[in-house]
Amino acid sequence: MRIVLLGAPGSGKGTQAKKLVERYNIPQISTGDLLREAVAAGSELGKRAKTAMDTGQLVSDDIVLGMIQERLAKPDAKSGFILDGFPRNIPQSQSLDAMLARVGQPIQLSLLVDVDNSVLLKRITGRRSCGSCGAIYNIYFSTPKVPGKCDKCGGTLQHRSDDNEDTVTNRLAVYEEQTAPLMSYYKAQGKLRTVAGVGSISEIFDKMCEVIEAQIRPLATAMKKISEATASAKKAAKAGNAKKAKPKKAAAKKKAAKKKVKKTAAKKTAKKKVKKKLVKKTAAKKKVAKKKTAKKKTAKKKTAKKKVKKKAKKKAAKKKVKKKAKKKAKKKAKRRR
Numbered sequence: 001m002r003i004v005l006l007g008a009p010g011s012g013k014g015t016q017a018k019k020l021v022e023r024y025n026i027p028q029i030s031t032g033d034l035l036r037e038a039v040a041a042g043s044e045l046g047k048r049a050k051t052a053m054d055t056g057q058l059v060s061d062d063i064v065l066g067m068i069q070e071r072l073a074k075p076d077a078k079s080g081f082i083l084d085g086f087p088r089n090i091p092q093s094q095s096l097d098a099m100l101a102r103v104g105q106p107i108q109l110s111l112l113v114d115v116d117n118s119v120l121l122k123r124i125t126g127r128r129s130c131g132s133c134g135a136i137y138n139i140y141f142s143t144p145k146v147p148g149k150c151d152k153c154g155g156t157l158q159h160r161s162d163d164n165e166d167t168v169t170n171r172l173a174v175y176e177e178q179t180a181p182l183m184s185y186y187k188a189q190g191k192l193r194t195v196a197g198v199g200s201i202s203e204i205f206d207k208m209c210e211v212i213e214a215q216i217r218p219l220a221t222a223m224k225k226i227s228e229a230t231a232s233a234k235k236a237a238k239a240g241n242a243k244k245a246k247p248k249k250a251a252a253k254k255k256a257a258k259k260k261v262k263k264t265a266a267k268k269t270a271k272k273k274v275k276k277k278l279v280k281k282t283a284a285k286k287k288v289a290k291k292k293t294a295k296k297k298t299a300k301k302k303t304a305k306k307k308v309k310k311k312a313k314k315k316a317a318k319k320k321v322k323k324k325a326k327k328k329a330k331k332k333a334k335r336r337r
């Protein structure tokens, strides 16, 4: 599991990170530790970091990323890691993502331990430590039996000067300014999960483990299934001819399927052709029919005209007959006179 841990100063994420290291057997990668180790070991990146620090400059992101990459190459980081204190801004998270993509170990989960600012303020400003044995107390949450005195050794309890309200408020404001964009960055990737940092250390730890397992188990099981499938496929490939026949059969089936497709396609085109022919035929028939009807019509018209002519002739003939009759009648009348 590859986790980026987010949480304000005083959120207790450092304590939780140590518990996660024990539970899941993965290293916690803190850039502060990496820098110190690299400088002490005098590695190439360590030397570059040292020159930057000696000249009062910030150690560049490239150097820090190089150190993280070297750390991830160690065998204990094979099954994952917990990044704590890095990245702190968007450019850092982008270059971290790019580097992790290159080495094939992308972040799976960004886990935020969320604690209210008022609680954080009390946790930090109320912190007291024994000057003799280093035992830690808090004047709000875990008070010593005698104020200002260590329960264990009776030593005097001390208050760190930079744990005053003004500096703490300022530190929290800086943290919020840095972390808010990071939260939206990982939220956009669907990797941000939040655990409320209230309750006892073990209560918070249990909640964190629940979230981690809910987020990472489905991925892990999916990966396992894939690797099992590929393994069984390899086994099958290694096995004898009997099993080799299967892919052949499959290939034959595919061919047959292709043939079927071709056949059906051919049938379809044949059907289309037939349809076209039919269409042509009907069209031709229609044309013939039209011609026939047209002929009939003209014939009818002609006969009609003929009839008209005949009638006219008949009328004319009748008129002639009538005229002749009239003439005859006139002649008769003349004769009578």
Ligand SMILES: [Zn+2]
Pocket: 130, 131, 132, 133, 134, 135, 150, 151, 152, 153, 154, 155
């Ligand atoms: Zn003490």
